[in-house]
Amino acid sequence: MNRYPAWKYLLVIVVIVFGVIYSLPNLYKKDFAVQVSADSTHTLDDNTLNSVRTALANKQIQYSQVEKMASDSVSYHFSNADVQLRADDVIKDTLGEGYTVALNLAATTPKWLQAIGAGPLHLGLDLSGGVHFLMAVDVNSLITHRMQAAERNISDSLRKNGIRYVGLQDTQKGISIRAPDRATADKISDVLSQDYPEFTRTLTPDGQQWVIMASLSEQARADAQNFAVDKTLSVLRKRIDELGVNEPIVQRQGADRISVDLPGVQDTARAKQIIGGTATLEFHLQDVQHDAGQAKETGLIPPGTTLYPYTSAGMAQAIPVLLQDRVVLSGSSITNATATVGDDGRAAASITLGGGGEAAFYRITGENIGKPLAIIYVETALTPVTVNGETQYTQRKSERVISIATIQSALPSTFQITGLSSIKEANDLSLLLRAGSLPTPVAIIEESTIGPSLGAQNIDKGVFSIEVGFIVIVIFMMIYYRFFGLLADIALGMNLVLLVAILSFLGATLSLPGIAGILLTLGMAVDANVLIFERIREELRNGVSPQASIQAGYERAFSTIVDSNVTTLIAALVLLMIGSGPVKGFAVTLTIGIMTSMFTAITGTRAIVNLIYGHKVRLTKLSIGI
Amino acid sequence: MEFFKQNTSINFMALRKWAMSLSVLIALLCILTLSIKGLNWGLEFTGGTEVIAAFPQAENLETVRSTLEQAGYKDVKVQVYGTAKVVLIRLGGKQEGMENKDIGNEVVAHLNGATLQSTAYIGPQVGKELATSGALALVLAMLGTAIYIALRFEYRFAISAAVALIHDPLIILGIFSYFQMEFDLTSLAALLTVMGYSLNDTIVVFDRIRENFRKSRKGTPTEIVNLSVNQTLSRTIMTSGLTLLAVLSLFFFGGETLHGFATAMVVGIVVGTYSSIYVAGALAVALGLDRRDLLPSPRDTLDDTP
Numbered sequence: 001m002n003r004y005p006a007w008k009y010l011l012v013i014v015v016i017v018f019g020v021i022y023s024l025p026n027l028y029k030k031d032f033a034v035q036v037s038a039d040s041t042h043t044l045d046d047n048t049l050n051s052v053r054t055a056l057a058n059k060q061i062q063y064s065q066v067e068k069m070a071s072d073s074v075s076y077h078f079s080n081a082d083v084q085l086r087a088d089d090v091i092k093d094t095l096g097e098g099y100t101v102a103l104n105l106a107a108t109t110p111k112w113l114q115a116i117g118a119g120p121l122h123l124g125l126d127l128s129g130g131v132h133f134l135m136a137v138d139v140n141s142l143i144t145h146r147m148q149a150a151e152r153n154i155s156d157s158l159r160k161n162g163i164r165y166v167g168l169q170d171t172q173k174g175i176s177i178r179a180p181d182r183a184t185a186d187k188i189s190d191v192l193s194q195d196y197p198e199f200t201r202t203l204t205p206d207g208q209q210w211v212i213m214a215s216l217s218e219q220a221r222a223d224a225q226n227f228a229v230d231k232t233l234s235v236l237r238k239r240i241d242e243l244g245v246n247e248p249i250v251q252r253q254g255a256d257r258i259s260v261d262l263p264g265v266q267d268t269a270r271a272k273q274i275i276g277g278t279a280t281l282e283f284h285l286q287d288v289q290h291d292a293g294q295a296k297e298t299g300l301i302p303p304g305t306t307l308y309p310y311t312s313a314g315m316a317q318a319i320p321v322l323l324q325d326r327v328v329l330s331g332s333s334i335t336n337a338t339a340t341v342g343d344d345g346r347a348a349a350s351i352t353l354g355g356g357g358e359a360a361f362y363r364i365t366g367e368n369i370g371k372p373l374a375i376i377y378v379e380t381a382l383t384p385v386t387v388n389g390e391t392q393y394t395q396r397k398s399e400r401v402i403s404i405a406t407i408q409s410a411l412p413s414t415f416q417i418t419g420l421s422s423i424k425e426a427n428d429l430s431l432l433l434r435a436g437s438l439p440t441p442v443a444i445i446e447e448s449t450i451g452p453s454l455g456a457q458n459i460d461k462g463v464f465s466i467e468v469g470f471i472v473i474v475i476f477m478m479i480y481y482r483f484f485g486l487l488a489d490i491a492l493g494m495n496l497v498l499l500v501a502i503l504s505f506l507g508a509t510l511s512l513p514g515i516a517g518i519l520l521t522l523g524m525a526v527d528a529n530v531l532i533f534e535r536i537r538e539e540l541r542n543g544v545s546p547q548a549s550i551q552a553g554y555e556r557a558f559s560t561i562v563d564s565n566v567t568t569l570i571a572a573l574v575l576l577m578i579g580s581g582p583v584k585g586f587a588v589t590l591t592i593g594i595m596t597s598m599f600t601a602i603t604g605t606r607a608i609v610n611l612i613y614g615h616k617v618r619l620t621k622l623s624i625g626i
Numbered sequence: 627m628e629f630f631k632q633n634t635s636i637n638f639m640a641l642r643k644w645a646m647s648l649s650v651l652i653a654l655l656c657i658l659t660l661s662i663k664g665l666n667w668g669l670e671f672t673g674g675t676e677v678i679a680a681f682p683q684a685e686n687l688e689t690v691r692s693t694l695e696q697a698g699y700k701d702v703k704v705q706v707y708g709t710a711k712v713v714l715i716r717l718g719g720k721q722e723g724m725e726n727k728d729i730g731n732e733v734v735a736h737l738n739g740a741t742l743q744s745t746a747y748i749g750p751q752v753g754k755e756l757a758t759s760g761a762l763a764l765v766l767a768m769l770g771t772a773i774y775i776a777l778r779f780e781y782r783f784a785i786s787a788a789v790a791l792i793h794d795p796l797i798i799l800g801i802f803s804y805f806q807m808e809f810d811l812t813s814l815a816a817l818l819t820v821m822g823y824s825l826n827d828t829i830v831v832f833d834r835i836r837e838n839f840r841k842s843r844k845g846t847p848t849e850i851v852n853l854s855v856n857q858t859l860s861r862t863i864m865t866s867g868l869t870l871l872a873v874l875s876l877f878f879f880g881g882e883t884l885h886g887f888a889t890a891m892v893v894g895i896v897v898g899t900y901s902s903i904y905v906a907g908a909l910a911v912a913l914g915l916d917r918r919d920l921l922p923s924p925r926d927t928l929d930d931t932p
Contacts, residue, residue, distance in 0.1 A: 126883065134752065268745070269728035445749030449730055454678070454743045461881035469875035473868050480864070512883050513812050519876055520819065520891070523869030524826070530868070531830065534861040537628075560833045563778060564826040570770040571822030575815055577766075578759040583815045590819065626628055 002550050002614040004607055012607045015599065016494060022501035025109040025120040031064070032084035033106035034091055035246065037073040038099050044072050048095070052076075055094040061087050067106070075106055103264055104246040121504050122247060123263070124511030124585060125448070127462070129455035130263040131271050134446035137232050137256045139225045142440040143216065146224060150196065151175050154214070157195055163187050166209060174199070174215030178206075185210035198223075225256060231439045233258060239274055242431050249509070258442070268449050274431065276442055280331030281417075281433065283361070286372040286404060287322040296320040308376070310401040321401065323374050328364050331378075333357030337433035339426035342418035347426040351433070353413040366410030374404045375417055377429070462515035469519050470496070473526055481533050483623030487608050488529035491600040495525050498596045503589065513586035521593030524568065528601035531557040537626050546619045554606055561602065565594050634859055639852045642908040649793060649905055656800025663803050668810025668886070669746055671760075673753035675717040677733045679740040684710035690737060697736045708882035712743065760814050764795070767818050771825055779832055780919050786909035787828050790901040794824045797897045798890050813886035820894030823869070827862055827902035834858050835907070839917045847915050851907045866899040 036052070038044045049066075056063065056076075065077040076091070078084045084103060092101045105128070107120050125132050151170045154177070158165055165188060167178040179185035182205075189201050189212060198220035202213045216224075229252055236258065240248045249261040265271050287305045295301050304325050309318035335354035342348030353361065365373065377400045403417060420426045474492065477485035499518060503510065536553030544552065572594065575587035613619055669676045687704045690713055694702045701718030715733060730745030768791050776784035795817050802809050834854035838845075845853070873895060877888035 134749075136749075136751075267728070268730065272728075443749075444747075446747065446752050448744065448746035449742075450744040451742055453741075458881060458883060461879055462884075465875045465879040468879055469872035472871045472875065476868060476871070512881075513815060513887065516812070516876055516880065516884055516887055519872050520869070523865075523872035524823070526868050527826070527865040530861050530864045534858075534864070538857070556837075560830055563833060564829045566774060567771045567825040567829060568819070568822035570774060571767045571818045574763050574767040574770060575818050578763040583811055586812070586815050 002547055002610045004610045004614075008603070009607055009611070012604060015498065019494065019498040019501040021113070021116070022118050022505045023497050025107065025113055025118050026500060026504060028108045028110070028120070030105040030120070031077040031108050032079070032081050033067075033075045033077045033104045034084060034088050035069070035073065035075045035102050035104040035106075036091060036095065036099055037070075037102075042099060044074055044099075049074065052091055052094055055090050056087060059086065059090050061090060063087070075104065077106060077108075100242065102243075102246060105264070117505070119504060119507075121500065122507065122509040123455075123459070124509045124514070124582060125261055125263060125450050125455070126512045126582060127455050127459050127510065128263045129266070129450045129452035130261065131265045131268055132262070132446075132448045132450075133260040133272075133275060133444050134253065135258050135260070135276065135442040136445050137225075137229050137258065137442050138440050139228050139256050142228045143221065143224055145440075147175065147216070150199075154192070154196065157191055158188060161187075161191055163191065171213075174213050177212045177214065179210045179212060181208065182210055185212055188212055228439050229256060229258065232442060235438050236260065236275060238434075239431065242434065243271070243274055257445075264452075266449070266452070268447070272444065272447075274428065276444055280378055281329075281334070281429075282327050282331070282376045282378055283329040284323040284326070284374050284376060285328060285364075285368060286374050287324050288371065290322055292320040292322045295322060308374075308399065308401045310374075310404060321374065321404065323376070323401070328373070329353075329357055329361045331433055333361070334433045337430035339423060339430045340416070341423075342416055344418060346418060347420040347423045348416050348418040349420060349426050349430050349433070350416050351414070358413045362410050362412065365407050369407050369409060371407055372404050373407050375402050376400065377402045458512050462512055466515060466519050466522075470522055473522060477526060477529070481529075481625045484529075484533050484536075484605075484609075485625070487605045488526055488533070488601070490608065491529065491604045492522060492525055494604055495593070495597050495600040496522065498600065499589070499593050502592050502596065508588055509585060510589075511582040511585035513582045514589045517586040517589030517593060521590060521597060524565075524594065525597030525601055527564070528557070528561045528597060529605060531561055532602070532605070533624055536622070537624060540622065540624070540626065546622045547613070547616075549622070550609060550613065554602070558602065561598065565598060569594050628860070634856045635852075636856060636859070637852060638855050638903060639848045639908065639911070642904060642911075645904040646908060649901075652800070653793060653796055656796050656803070659800055659804045663806065665799065665803050665809045666806045667757075668808045668813070669716070669748055669753075670811040671753045671757050671809075673748045673750040675729055676746045677715045677717070677730050678707055678712065678743040678745070679715065679734050679737060680712045680743050681737075681740050682711070685713060685740075687713065690715065693736055694733065699733070708885075712882075756811070760811075763814075763818060764821075767821050768792070771821065775825070775829070775832075779836065780915070782910050782913045782915050782919065783832050783906075785913060786906045787825060787832075789909055790824060790828055790905040791821055793901050793905050794820055794894060794897050798893050801893055802890070807889060808886060810886050812884060813890045816887045816890035816894065820891065820898055824894065824898030824901060827866065827899055828906040830858050830861065831855060831902055831907055832910075835910070835915075847911050847917070850917075851911050851915075855903055855907055862899060862903070866895055870895045 036044065038048075061078075061083060063076045063078055067075045067077065069075050076087060078087055088101060088103055095101065109119055113119075147170055151168065154175060155168050158168075158177075163184060164180065165177050165184065166180055167176075169176055177188055179188055185203055189203060192199055192201055192212070192214055196214065198217055199214040200217045202215075204211050204213070233250060233252060237248075237250050240250060240260070240262065243262075243265075245262045245265055247263055249259070251259055253259045260275060262271060287302065290302045290305070292307065295307055301307050302322065305322045306325055308321050308323055310321045311318045333353050334351055336352040338350050340348050340350045379398045379400075402420065405418070420429065470492070474489045477488045477492075479485070481488065496518070499521065503514075508514075532553050535557045536549045539549035539552045540546065569591065572587050572590040575583060576591060613622075687706065691702050691704045694704075694715065699717055703716040703718065705714050705716075706712070707714040717729075717733075729747070730742045733745075734740045734742045768788060771791065772784045772788040775787045798817055798820065799809075801807075802813065831854055834857055835851055838850045838854050838857075839847075842850070870892065873888055873891040876884055877892055880888055
């Protein structure tokens with residue numbers, strides 16, 4: 001009676017093979033690597049690779065392996081972290097601009113395993129070290145901008161259609177248009193419904209007059225939010241790619257949040273600047289007709305201009321300058337930017353224009369040859385402020401005149417901005433210009449940095465506590481249940497392998513709470529076997545034959561096992577729903593662990609029991625500890 | 627090896643009045659300490675900045691605190707993190723102009739010989755949301771499991787299980803409150819897991835009660851519950867003991883980050899084992915659980931007759 005059909009044995013074997021193969025990559029130690037990638041304007045040809053090789057050889061740095069990742073990316077593997085760090089410096093010095101050189105822990109999964117999609121577990125930041133940000137996208141400011149633009153456009157279209165309205169203003173609720181009578185109100189409503197379908201309209205009489213309230217529909221608001229978050233995501237991804245971070249995780253979290261994990265990054269300040277930076281450039285003509293010094297003293301600023309302090313190269317003090325408010329060219333017209341060294345030997349950025357704006361720029365600069373053109377570096381930062389328990393963001397705009405140069409000729413679509421303070425500034429500026437600007441400012445609302453040593457410590461501690469827990473359980477089960485205990489131990493080992501395999505296969509990220517989840521699963525996995533074995537013992541004590549006891553033990557314990565696991569599963573699923581980051585990792589491990597444990601503890605052990613005892617006709621004793 | 631050679635027949639139910647009184651007393655004490663002392667909420671819930679720094683030798687906490695306050699940081703709290711060489715520095719509220727700075731390295735720069743281990747900044751609104759969704763999760767988990775038990779067993783079981791379900795986390799929270807241990811996000815995760823785990827035990831007992839009611843025609847509900855608890859005793863102790871061993875390994879070797887989690891789990895497993903024997907079983911009897919409630923419906927019995 002204790003026999004399995006062939007397909008069940010086969011199933012168990014297939015599952016074991018799957019488990020072993022897909023958990024295998026985790027046994028290969030990761031290499032300390034330096035990854036080199038070229039940007040769009042450079043290539044990684046043989047010459048470049050040769051120069052790196054000679055430079056490394058000169059410093060007597062040996063690498064174990066060079067791996068070509070893509071056409072423009074190469075990874076050098078080293079034996080330890082010290083060599084890796086030294087090599088990083090050497091390679092950076094050798095290649096200079098145009099290449100991203102980043103430290104990296106490279107997986108050494110063999111080719112045949114890679115081919116079937118097997119790879120090691122990703123390590124969470126608490127294990128690998130790195131920086132985590134959670135940012136809030138300021139959707140409200142985007143909508144405010146939209147409303148302001150819509151206000152102008154609506155007044156234009158109404159005038160174009162020859163409709164006379166009494167008043168038009170942007171209010172908290174929407175754009176309020178006042179019409180002299182019902183007929184005009186209807187006409188306005190018609191124009192709005194045709195040209196501005198994203199607005200919902202309500203008409204209310206106010207004495208003789210009518211007020212039309214046009215407010216952005218829920219759908220339009222949701223669209224605006226999705227647009228802002230998606231665009232921010234893509235800009236962030238580009239920027240992070242430019243930073244050269246290995247395995248970054250950039251993902252949307254909830255309606256207006258973006259979570260960014262940068263493993264291995266330690267320089268929080270720079271990461272923050274690059275990621276949260278809304279830097280862009282604006283080109284303004286200088287107003288030379290008025291005296292800036294006088295304007296500063298009297299505080300009388302000529303209309304249409306703004307007063308800025310400007311520190312030019314070699315000058316100790318800032319001088320006041322008056323710049324026209326009109327933007328001649330904005331950062332959004334820039335398609336490419338690279339750091340370079342200008343004719344004066346100082347840091348510069350080479351700019352390429354495209355996508356509109358360059359024709360106007362050419363025309364305006366052509367009309368103003370000989371006049372000074374100023375470049376303003378505009379940076380917007382968001383600061384959260386709590387007002388009456390509600391969190392609001394205030395924008396802080398910092399503007400800095402980085403250069404004023406005389407227009408020598410009509411500027412074509414490629415030109416240089418000279419006079420930047422350092423090559424690093426030139427680099428960061430080019431990076432921000434290249435990756436595009438954020439559609440709306442973002443605020444960092446959560447941030448954490450985990451040092452690499454703490455990460456390594458966490459791994460050691462986590463792995464050690466799994467080992468101790470596992471060994472203690474294994475020994476105890478063997479003493480208590482003898483041969484059946486050994487079976488449960490085999491199932492437990494199988495469960496561990498299977499759990500790691502599935503997590504690796506799904507590309508899950510292992511965090512410290514995830515390790516706790518694994519350990520907890522081990523404790524719970526034996527529960528199923530304890531239930532079964534206790535049942536078998538009970539049957540034996542009642543004088544039932546061994547074969548029948550096995551049968552009854554497995555059968556009767558089954559529904560209990562399912563019931564008790566389902567409740568834990570419900571708790572784990574609730575955690576999965578609300579949890580983020582590490583807690584989610586715990587919930588994922590627990591959920592998968594409960595399911596794998598049911599398989600290994602019930603089907604797995606039964607397969608072995610059936611194989612061994614199933615054929616014995618005269619079985620008189622079971623090695624189950626009684 | 628066996629813990630109990632013969633079938634045990636400990637009269638658990640005879641002690642149930644005492645157990646009930648004890649449970650109610652402990653629960654009241656927990657509510658008392660929670661309302662007086664409250665919980666020592668972790669950074670995730672309060673928001674703020676936390677810096678963990680390691681020193682070459684044990685460092686005086688008061689020195690660290692005064693150094694930082696002199697350096698201009700407000701509302702500085704310093705505590706030992708694991709060993710005396712590692713300190714956790716909590717900077718309350720908003721520190722001036724920190725949004726674009728590397729606060730971790732700045733703090734460490736003020737402290738002689740310290741190296742930065744980690745920093746964390748949680749905005750105030752994130753903490754508030756987390757507290758709300760955490761509370762929601764507790765309620766959801768409780769409802770979900772209670773509904774499942776009501777479907778699978780009987781509503782009296784579901785009510786008793788739900789009471790046991792409130793009982794266990796309450797005691798864990800009480801202990802966290804009394805000792806003012808930091809209650810962080812992983813502790814919350816442990817709390818939810820304990821709820822699932824404790825039910826695990828409860829269900830095994832319930833399952834056996836149902837089976838025994840159906841099997842034997844004699845015996846009062848009290849006797850049946852007593853018998854069932856005794857029959858599952860060896861399993862309950864074995865499983866709880868093994869899971870406890872696994873969690874103890876985490877408690878002792880898992881490091882400071884998981885300490886809250888491990889503590890909550892250790893307490894939860896001990897209390898959960900007790901509650902599944904006493905609170906759930908005894909309460910079901912007290913609620914008037916009867917054999918008829920658990921017998922298969924009459925139609926099923928008819929179908930069985932030839």
